[in-house]
Amino acid sequence: MSLLEIKNLHVKVDGNEILKGVNLSLEPGEVHSIMGPNGSGKSTLAQVLARRESYDVTQGEILFNGKDLLAMKAEEAACEGLFLAFQYPVEIPGVSNAYFLRSALNAVHKYRGQDEVDAMDFLPKLREKMKLLEMDEKFLNRSVNEAFSGGEKKRNEILQMAVLEPKLGILDETDSGLDIDALRIVASGVNAMRSPDRAFLVVTHYQRLLNYIVPDRVHVLVNGRIVKSGGPELALQLEDTGYATVGSAAGAA
Amino acid sequence: MSSNTDTIRELAQQEYKWGFVTDIEHDSAPRGLNEDIVRFISAKKNEPEFMLEWRLRAYRHWESLEKAQAEPKWAHIHYDPIDYQNIIYYSAPKQKPSINSLDELDPEIRRTYEKLGIPLAEQKMLAGVAVDAVFDSVSVATTFKAKLAEAGVIFCSFSEAVREHPDLVKKYLGSVVPYTDNFFAALNAAVFSDGSFCFVPKGVKCPMELSTYFRINAAETGQFERTLIVAEEGASVSYLEGCTAPIRDTNQLHAAVVELVALDDAQIKYSTVQNWYPGDKNGKGGIYNFVTKRGKCLGRNSKISWTQVETGSAITWKYPSCILQGENSVGEFYSVALTNNYQQADTGTKMIHIGKNTRSTIVSKGISAGHGQNTYRGMVRILKHATGARNYTQCDSLLIGDRCGAHTFPYIEVKNSTARMEHEASTSKIGEDQLFYLRQRGLKTEDAVSMIVNGFCKRVFRELPMEFAVEAQKLLSVSLEGSVG
Numbered sequence: 001m002s003l004l005e006i007k008n009l010h011v012k013v014d015g016n017e018i019l020k021g022v023n024l025s026l027e028p029g030e031v032h033s034i035m036g037p038n039g040s041g042k043s044t045l046a047q048v049l050a051r052r053e054s055y056d057v058t059q060g061e062i063l064f065n066g067k068d069l070l071a072m073k074a075e076e077a078a079c080e081g082l083f084l085a086f087q088y089p090v091e092i093p094g095v096s097n098a099y100f101l102r103s104a105l106n107a108v109h110k111y112r113g114q115d116e117v118d119a120m121d122f123l124p125k126l127r128e129k130m131k132l133l134e135m136d137e138k139f140l141n142r143s144v145n146e147a148f149s150g151g152e153k154k155r156n157e158i159l160q161m162a163v164l165e166p167k168l169g170i171l172d173e174t175d176s177g178l179d180i181d182a183l184r185i186v187a188s189g190v191n192a193m194r195s196p197d198r199a200f201l202v203v204t205h206y207q208r209l210l211n212y213i214v215p216d217r218v219h220v221l222v223n224g225r226i227v228k229s230g231g232p233e234l235a236l237q238l239e240d241t242g243y244a245t246v247g248s249a250a251g252a253a
Numbered sequence: 254m255s256s257n258t259d260t261i262r263e264l265a266q267q268e269y270k271w272g273f274v275t276d277i278e279h280d281s282a283p284r285g286l287n288e289d290i291v292r293f294i295s296a297k298k299n300e301p302e303f304m305l306e307w308r309l310r311a312y313r314h315w316e317s318l319e320k321a322q323a324e325p326k327w328a329h330i331h332y333d334p335i336d337y338q339n340i341i342y343y344s345a346p347k348q349k350p351s352i353n354s355l356d357e358l359d360p361e362i363r364r365t366y367e368k369l370g371i372p373l374a375e376q377k378m379l380a381g382v383a384v385d386a387v388f389d390s391v392s393v394a395t396t397f398k399a400k401l402a403e404a405g406v407i408f409c410s411f412s413e414a415v416r417e418h419p420d421l422v423k424k425y426l427g428s429v430v431p432y433t434d435n436f437f438a439a440l441n442a443a444v445f446s447d448g449s450f451c452f453v454p455k456g457v458k459c460p461m462e463l464s465t466y467f468r469i470n471a472a473e474t475g476q477f478e479r480t481l482i483v484a485e486e487g488a489s490v491s492y493l494e495g496c497t498a499p500i501r502d503t504n505q506l507h508a509a510v511v512e513l514v515a516l517d518d519a520q521i522k523y524s525t526v527q528n529w530y531p532g533d534k535n536g537k538g539g540i541y542n543f544v545t546k547r548g549k550c551l552g553r554n555s556k557i558s559w560t561q562v563e564t565g566s567a568i569t570w571k572y573p574s575c576i577l578q579g580e581n582s583v584g585e586f587y588s589v590a591l592t593n594n595y596q597q598a599d600t601g602t603k604m605i606h607i608g609k610n611t612r613s614t615i616v617s618k619g620i621s622a623g624h625g626q627n628t629y630r631g632m633v634r635i636l637k638h639a640t641g642a643r644n645y646t647q648c649d650s651l652l653i654g655d656r657c658g659a660h661t662f663p664y665i666e667v668k669n670s671t672a673r674m675e676h677e678a679s680t681s682k683i684g685e686d687q688l689f690y691l692r693q694r695g696l697k698t699e700d701a702v703s704m705i706v707n708g709f710c711k712r713v714f715r716e717l718p719m720e721f722a723v724e725a726q727k728l729l730s731v732s733l734e735g736s737v738g
Contacts, residue, residue: 050689050693052689054685073692074689074692074693075692075693075695075696075697075698077693078692078693078694078695079695083693084693086690086693089690090684090686090687090690091687092687092690092691092704092705092708093708093709094707094708094709094710094711094712095704095705095707095708095711100694100704103696103700103704104691104694104695104696105695107694107695107696107697107700108695111695143708160694164694164695
């Protein structure tokens, strides 16, 4: 059984059709990348998978671990093991990162019928993961994303993913706004999570991130359709030729 | 059966000794208000002459205001005219309907207690479970009172103070809120039922937090409560009023008066958590909470701090204030006020800077949901000779949904050019993207709203004594249920 199966997905936003029949399939253990020009529908795809209500699915089916993803609410999909690393993470003033992380983990545990997280166990494990992402302990008491630099926000996303241990991690342009060092740290965090039971969908503009998180498959999304798929070398090719040639040459995927 | 009854009777008589239980009589006054009713109340309480005289002067003043139709109408609230002649101003302390166990309690109430995390023993007391309540509260009250006696702190009901400590009462009563202050203060002064009295002598730091919980009749709603707290030179005390459990009362109007007096180097911290019946989802019923609370920083270096979490009542109308008379005195006001469904609130504070180098801090967090209308009204007044005064004000409003309202009326009057004032204000909504972010991490919508709101209120909750802070957070969550559709 595939981890994620998207069949003929059509999505409208404010009455405009953005996704025009997307087909995609992910197996556990794989890393796929979605690349494409601005406005192609990359973020729309990520948000629809995370079950954001403002996106109108007009046609198609999505199976997540064999279950109907479109029938799930955002929090259900999350508890089933779907994680979205946001492109623009919001601030939650007055809520500390430590408190937030533990609450999120407890919500997932509760959904699965497991016990609440033990505070004594939680902190050491959390510290370990923070070290990997080169994050200072002080960060734990700060409010979620409040007064964080761009790099800190993105590292916070990866930290949350590391704590929640999802089956599918969707990274929505995680590399935007990152300098080389931050990019390297974020990538190593993601790579440390690669495992046979987990898959990643890396949505990105530029090929650069894919030097660090080497994908198994690359898909090019243009005008709401996947127009080409290939191995990691496809990303390098796009760096040379740009998106224009790919879009015009193909028709539907 | 008989041995049980004997035990209860013994314990009941012991309670008289501690003075926690007011005289148990069986008459109530007839409806209406006139001089005879005032005399009736005073007689029932066995008050000394001076107290009756004070009540009568207050009543006559109130009557003149009433005749002149001088009931204040400027607040941003609406309510049907109150028929002052249709209220019973004295009723025998209600013997709560006694039930044998919590299982007999209205399941809705039980569910709220559970959600608020109220310990079983306290639930029983609140619900009026017969035998247990007596045992639990007597043993707790005993240790408590002994500790205070050791420290020299007087803490008793206001009625007891009038009888046992008349000189202290005479000295300070009305010194901060005279009966001429306003319409409802006059009414309160005429017919006040009971309340708390606390006197902390020179140099004594009260060894524990005082709470109305420790007065057995605390769970009785005070229609017209009167509280007076005095901290002498170098003394300090922290007082908690109210509880998170929803309290119903057949009496709709609650007009309390609280006076605080702090002498040189003294500190008083007054915390309130109020969750009186707010009316139903359609705005019917609910309590009118019209309160006058004021603290006087009489001495130099004195400090008075108000912290309130107001989630209940159909209408909340109160401005806990500080008169900063002593040099270097400090006044603080921290508030979270929530209006949901059809609740209304017009609340805030007044900081009057009189002495030199005085400081005031105001942090107000208003949350509006449903059709709630929430108004912050704050005044900072710097008098002509108040050199070196400083004020910091932050008032933030959070709107949940699109049918509620948040209003702000700040008044700033500065008559001394050395004053430094800072005023920050913000109005925000709970963003859909904030909610989505939290839901994408697995939290249900209601829990997400709760988390965001508690984060919003954190600055105020930090000021509450710890047990109250935990209860207040839960209370906010429970009060917001159903606010995000």
